[in-house]
Amino acid sequence: MVTAVVFDVGETLLDDSREWAAWADWIGVPRHTFSTVLGAVTAAGRDNAETFEYFKPGFDLGRERQLREDAGRGERIEETDLYPDVRPGLARLRERGLWVGVAGNQTSRAAELLRGLELPVERIATSGEWGVAKPSLEFFARVIDMVPDSAGHTVYVGDHRDNDVVAAKAAGLRTALIRRGPWGYLWADDPLVRRDADWVIDSLHELPDLLVPN
Template sequence: MVTAVVFDVGETLLDDSREWGAWADWIGVSRHVFSTVLGAVTAAGRDNAETFQYFRPGFDVARERQLREEAGRGEQIDDSDLYPDARPALAQLRERGLWVGIAGNQTARAAELLRALDLPVDKIATSGEWGVAKPSLDFFARVADMVPDGPGETVYVGDHRDNDVVAAKAAGFRTALIRRGPWGYLWADDPLVRRDADWVINSLDDLADLLAPR
């Protein structure tokens, strides 16, 4: 029986377009070119942070993120960044009695910004706060600690084959991949996704009826 649902953040709840565009602007590359290289990195199944190395070898993402903050050009998250189905789906799941959480590979600052949105969830946590990131099993151990009934009764929802579906399944969670964002579209029919995803969905609106039908 599913009693909890935990969501990834980027390209699951949030449209990352603004943040990637801000990075392109920061390093002085056209958004089109940056997006194209990011797509190539994605298609190769590599970490998206590698995108920066094509433009600035040795690029230190953490350091540059701090410089962006100091320059007043840091992370921004508001309701306009949420996918239209995000808030309604979170609310509907809670209304049907499920515990709802958010846990993704995001900065501690992103956690603050997400909490400021007053989303209808029980808990929000990020890798930046925990000091451990997906796809590490240690990350999912932290997720298991935060949910009420452990991983076997929890669905982890995300858009990424390796970080979300495969890693969460290895940690004992049930999993759903959303066909959204570059990773979700590319990997929705991947053999590893077919092996490890309990569901592949096209919208977060699908979850309530799948997990807690009336």
Template sequence: MVVRAVVFDVGETLLDDTREFGAWADWIGVPRHTFSAVLGAVTAAGRDNAETFEYFRPGFDVAVERQRREDAGQGERIEDSDLYPDVRPALTTLRDCGLWLGVAGNQTIRAAELLRSLDLPVDLVATSGEWGLAKPAREFFDRLVTWSGFEPAEIVYVGDHRDNDVLPAHAAGLRVAHIRRGPWGHLWAADPVLRAAADWQVESLIELPALLAGA
């Protein structure tokens, strides 16, 4: 079936999360390299990112602390400088090819507003916070299919995370492009389960237009 739509994950697919992870480290009062090391250990164990905070503050409530950051004027920020350099050129080229483009990931309602303010060349932006559904739940991808208006096999989902992106998108019948960047993208790049599920594996989003043209 011909590819007609491409939907992108957010963190470490479109956005470099370095600044946001640094902001969290500063907020809980631990050195940034320490926070990164523990995050890496949690990642390597295949556990949820939020568990990182438990090592520093048992019982840490991410939602409550996120609101406290907002109230303190240190809340979520997504700026053009947080985009990976290949994002705008790749999106523009894909759209020029006539593909429908979407952004859908595990982010807050506030993050959706910030992403829309970037005026990316995409058709729609949505987040788990808006949908009340989060990856890797099958319901998230079923909602994505309905939201896009295309058949699952006509959609390519692009993401860096094996368990949240590649495997559940594949199980939902979407085609999948794994991007090898960020901690999760590199950690699982050679994983045989990921490679079996992904239709393509790329180092940069710039590679997608040529690959999808062939599809």
């Protein structure tokens, strides 16, 4: 029996297009070029932060993020960044009696911005706040600590094969991969996803009936 659902953030709840475009503009690279290299890094199964190394060897992501903030061009998360199914999908899960949370590899600032959206969830946390990031088991231990029941009663939903599906399953959670964003589409039929994902979905609207059948 599933009693809790915890969601990844980027390309699960948020469309990251605007943020990646902002990074391309910040480092002075055409958006299409940046996006194409990001796709190549993604297809190779590598950390997307490595994308910057192709354009700026030795790129210090933390420092550049702070410089963006100082320049008034820092992180923004707005209602329009949410995928259309997010608010209604989260609300329906709560209506079915499930505990709903958010935990992803984002900054502390992103956590503040997400809370400002007042999503229908019980709790929001990020790796920046916890000081530990996916795919580490410690991250998922923190996820398990935040939910009301055990790992076996909790589903982690994300778009990334390694960071979300494989890592969450290794921690004892049930898993769902959402087929959107570059990672979701690339890896929806991957053998590791087929092995470790309890469900592969195209929309959050599918979850209530899958997790709490009528």
